[in-house]
Amino acid sequence: MFLQRIGNQGIRLGTLFERAASKHGSNVLILDHDLDIAPGLGRRATVAEVADLIDDFAARLWAAKVRPGQRVVVYKSDGFDITLLACAAVRIGAVPVLLSPKLDGETVAELVRRTDEPFLLTDQAKLENELPSSVFEFADRVLLTSGSHRGATELAALAGSPRVAPVTMPADHPTLITHTSGTTGTPKLAVHTGRTLQARYRPQATVMRPLVPGRETIAMHVSFVHSRLITALAISLFRGFPIVVLRESDPKHVADLFAQLRPGILEAHPNSFMEWEELADDPRRPLANVRLFSSTFDAIHPRTVQRMLGASERRAPVFGQLYGQSEIGPAVVRSFSRRRGQDADGRCVGVPFPGFTEVRVVSRDGKEPSETNPGYIEVRSDGRIVTYLGEQARYDAQVNDGWWRMGDVGYRTKWGCVHLLDREVDLIEGFGSTLAAEDTLFARLEQLAEVVIIPGEDGRAVPVVCTKDDVPLDLAAWKAAAAALPPMADPVQWRIGDLPQTATTKIKRLELARLLASGSTVAG
Template sequence: MGVLFEECAARRVRTRVHLDRPFDIASESATSYTVPELAALVRRAAGWFAAAGAGPSDRVAVVKPNHWDYDVLACAAVRIGAVPAQLSAQLPRQWLLTLLRRLSPALLVTTRQVWEELGAADALEAAPVTLLLDGRAPDADGRAPGVLGLDDVADAPAPPPYRRHDDEPLVVNHTSGTTGVPKLVAHSTRTLVGKLARFETVRYPRIGVRRDDTLVNASSYAHGRTFCWTASALCLDPAEIAIVTGQDPDLADPVLRAHPPTVMEALPASYVRFEPLTRRLDNPFRRVRLFISTYDAVHPPTVRAYLRASARRSPLWMQGWGQTETGPLTFRFHTRRSAADDAVAGGSRDVGRPVPGKTRLRVVDPDTFRPLPRGQAGLVLARTAALAAGYVGESDRWAAKQLGAWWNTGDLGLRRGDGTVELLDREVDRTPLLSCLRAEDLLEDRLPQIAECVLLNPPGRPPLPVVVTQDGVLDRAAWDLAVRDLPPLGEPVALTWDEVPRTGTGKVRRTALLRQLTGSARTAGSGRWT
């Protein structure tokens, strides 16, 4: 990964990368790059980090606003032998400080605003040296020791590339954090590049990237999925790559129109936010042949809207289910026909079959861990050679989720007779009354006026429904009709999108939302495997 851009440039990869805004680096004002230009930026950044004191085996924490330069900077850290740790600046301040203390990085790479929000004293405690990407260092008056600006290191030469063993740590990414402080997951070159990214560099029929493709990615670039995507996408030499950093549809629309995607990958939350664009007369998704979603469930109405928006004869929606610790575990493909039937056929709960030759799944009793027959719900365990090396600073927590060669996903589900997997809930969110995912699917299908439905499970009470609408108002008559055949639910709470606490990937922080609405974060599940 440290020489990825250089090797692609040497192979004459012609891809041009377009950004919706410049990188968060003071020296960079461009919004379009060739691969050789990106390779030069990686080399310059490697020189900055080396001049700031980072070297082989050191951890370099990168905390900044959401942008693809997370991966550019991570490659620079890898180039000098350091281990980049990509932390979303959207995490709560105390969570960030907790993660930084677990990491003990030699260098913190951030922006002036994030550094000020962390607090100078706490940032200094977390890392001995801080490099501000977008500004000068504060005056040397003793208030901010160890803080460098980009101008302090701008002319430093890059050391030669450092090659690490395939099983040494390569990168650290955090989990989403829907139920509390995220875990820090360490992947190696063998697991992330050898087992995950390499799988994506095959030009499979229909789903493989072609040289005439325009790839658009609208993601959270602090997460492991995009680091893996960066490793594979460039190697396939698509015509264009366009990067979308935010979820405002009006800001994303000009980029999507300037570079209409043929392959679109986005966060589930981004698909929800961009959905109004599908209804415009000249919608920007008309050329898409493949939509890709990961991270979280995408409910059937959203899938249908995008497949209808494509002018292709038979566009595909590829849904992947997996975790930061494992990479993708299953895939499912949706067509217009299957999406039309999805409310009956399984909706977002049907996550498809295990990746052939890559992963194995088994369902066990949550109390005894004995295997259960197909069709019976239980705890889902996974077995994959792509399993990460562990949690940084939480080895006991990692050990508690391993059962020999099997990994405890913490998800409840079942295997159907045809081998497909149906997810029901996270164990921490389970309730004996119903499946939250199943109910959310039904309600979003029955109430097209809502953007999202979330069921929370406070102990000893009926599930608490939270519906997200544009104006925070719910049509109560329509709601009563929609829930007529469901088990008893609590009084619905209507909120706007911005009133719901979210992770960097747009997932609902369920524990925080539960505390916000009830005053307690306790759930009906045990939470033993979060």
């Protein structure tokens, strides 16, 4: 980790846009939605204009008595202004706590309570429709980004507040708090510092430079409350890339936008790329100019990778996959090209970043980890969060002599490639890798939009399937595709919109298993 520590002064989120504007002030940021905090800004602004907007709202937060070191929970209707408000809070030395708009109000209230009397930055819609009244007891003060509500302070009323000089906090001081994906219960609050975020930025910037040596338009569809967006923005802003920020993932909406803007880089969640497979058949060729597809958080199905690469008309497009976690950042990296066909091993998630991250696989039973006997995947990186807010013991339980347990199981090949087979909590003993089985089904069944294999009440593997346009599953084709896989129960078909998802569109497998066990009828 020595390379990480040299000269790491922290990412300085509060002045990120301002420093980028000093180099590329006329660079543009394009949105597919209006900002709740600045609807008059429109959907196309320069980086300098966005930097000024952040400065403006930093002044309003200061006028609302937010001070250095204080926490500001941001829980509002979805939009890129979530990220901009985080920058504004950091600009005056405060610590933003970003909560997904998808979280239910009771969960948010509990996280606000755990945050110890923070400022709560929300909106009228969330207060009236989702948040319980207890948030007024748990928060020091409630601030509104839009609308009005009794007992809350409207930031609109603080327009014109005197600008304040940026406050620079120490690199090891908390600078951002995000929540974990919540796939295994109530989300944990992950505490990042300027130094840990910078440690995540460096390996990604290092890998990006040779892949994209020139200037390209980058389109991003990443959760506005995820730390990944911070590093992706930093790389793009300092390289002077025109940036397209998407809130919506609907394929028709995305195709219209990409057909017009022709992005050269595309950053999105794995499930978003799956949803966008149909863009490859659009006669307008909306993906034709993409040079680099970038996916983080999880492994992605080989079928989806090849659909994306096949839709590009660049000479040698690349699909880059980062495997990591909210708590540790990106740990390993892998690239795909057209030469690697759909039968490429989707469980191989890549190799560590040289000089930046290290990975080991620890035995679960004293035997050597292997494909048939996976071990615990552990990572060491300077990008690791410093604690779970209010849950230090829970954090410490995942650290072993500097190694962070990812909660996944897998093995490493003799070439050093990390193979991810399953989440620890999703293991079905005797079945093998559920994720590998899902890859196989995707490769063999074009009609699949999603498939999730979970344990049933009797311990048997149950496949939950979603099809494109919700057409009935072709059972004969299913049986043929599943013939070589371990025995499973009959498939259960659901609408993809009914699957419980996290802020980063991952399927909440434990929640899905609970719903099935309870006899839920939300299935299509």
